[in-house]
Amino acid sequence: MRKILVAATAAILATGAGLLSASAADKLKIGFIYLGPVGDLGWTYQHDLARLAMVKEFGDKVETTFLENVSEGPDSERSIEQLARAGNKLIFTTSFGYMEPTLKVAKKYPNVHFEHATGYKRDKNMSTYSGRFYEGRYIQGVIAAKMSKSGVLGYIASFPIPEVVSGINATMLGAQTINPNIKIKIIWANTWFDPGKEADAAKALIDQGADIIMQHTDSPAAMQVAAERGKLAFGQDSEMIKFGPKTQLTSIMNNWGPYYIERVKAELDGTWKSEDFWGGLKSKLVVMAPYTNMPDDVKKLAEETEAAITEGKLQPFKCPVIGQDGKEVECKGGTHLDDGQVLGMNFYVKGIDEKIPGK
């Protein structure tokens, strides 16, 4: 009920925004659909930073409108359509759950171009884009194993979807290159965002012996708990060093800016076409925050690992990958698991003791 009303409010606001900006006809109008508030310090915040970077790049050649707090699923269709009807020629829908609604609206408005984040369905006027966040997780695993005294890593997970599972596996594979006996404790928060619960999960992990905290949930709460307890932690989605100046080792930052600039440029030049973009460290969509609170040799190792992944010399999912059951995973990519296997990952690698929830 609450979500419906919020979405309805957003739709009304969208209509208003459309009316206000109707006069500027010669500018390229670009719309954005956001999952959370722009001030969430995580996922949506990073998308909005990218939007601002793009606006800075093109100045008065573009005009942007964004709708925040748009809940995923069928409700979002109205909001997306509002943007299309208001004359936006390029529309970014920035969460997985907008996939079907975006596809529907794209069919209705063939002259409008759509960009959908983290999905897998495309059309001739609908592209997809996402990030290889697992590359950053691998580096974090290496750092974590170097820095951990107890040999136990604490991982706060959100939902057991492939993106999260591949992140856990990449962390573990990175950590095992340093310490083959490293242990990982995983707590599923079953939410993307609940600062209190994230803090509680961090406390539980630390109380059970973990001394490095990493997370796939959105708020800086876990970082603060680690800081208070004198442990170390990794940020998530954005730079979180402010919440743990003596705690943050690094953070995987989602840097959508260059991609948004590139796509808007293509739109302005008339060269936009439907694509599937999955960028990592190399394309700078995934950026590591400065390596801090670690000795120089660990920092050097982290930088070398980052460089090797960027250059393609190191594949986080290099074959052979051994599954939890001890069997080797089929190697579809030749020397490493192929993109399809990573995008659909639903198994843990060897060394993780727990089971994926629901399996």
Add this chain to the structure above:
Amino acid sequence: MGLIEAIILAVLAASTPLLLAATGELVTERSGVLNLGVEGMMIVGAACGFGGAWLSGSIIIGALCGIAAGVLMSLIFALMTLGLAVNQVATGLALTILGIGLSGLIGARFVGEKISPAPRLAIPGLTDIPMIGRILFGEDAFVYLSLALVIGVWFFLYKTRPGLILRAAGDNHASAHALGYPVLRIRLYAVMFGGACAGLAGAYLPLAYTPFFIPGMTAGRGWIALALVVFASWLPGRLVIGAYLFGAVTILQLHAQGWGVGVPSQLMSALPYLATVIVLVLISRARTGGSTAPAALGTVFVPDR
């Protein structure tokens, strides 16, 4: 610090916002008013509480700002339901939606800022007692304040005359009115008390629990507080048990995952809510003697002059 001690401390912190908000709502409902806007009052309390503390540098001023914000929100509710006799359920839901939007607006400039959290108490001699010292004397003041508040509410409701009148207004407003008691004024005070408690509960989150503000940070705790009042069958004593039980289940399910207990985490996350449903069933089955809902709960009262 032992593991058990650590778990108890985490449970205390997790339960406190629930207990504070539920205590306020209990008094409101005892007067016959059902205010479903607890979540909305909490989140505005969180935004204003953090803002106050960040601007002034004082946790106490922050807490007072949170209380004031909760009271102001509850006054909107009171104006609608007591003044204009609008449906309480609809108004409460609207208050929650309003609160979520308003808190985002108020809190926008505080996002990304941080404060130092409320200090833990350190009473020489007492806090250092092994095992129980940290638990009984070593958490932040809000934890103990919330317990004192429940005791105060119990004393007020059952040991004082105004408390008796408040309960009378909630059980039969027509009789209370006939006896000459100002039903609407009593309910106004009860609603304001509920708002103050919800505001303080909301402020507890950014002031002590996770010392930063992010829109939506209450994450449904207001709704749990509402469920707790029913869980407690409107009795302050059971409210304390319920709040700590909720907190304990929440924390223990996280620990159980860390220990690798083979129960699906989704089920464990749902446990507190399952517990509520079970207790509701038990209450309705054993409805003999024990206290049930205030008889006039949720009904609109318009005095005939």
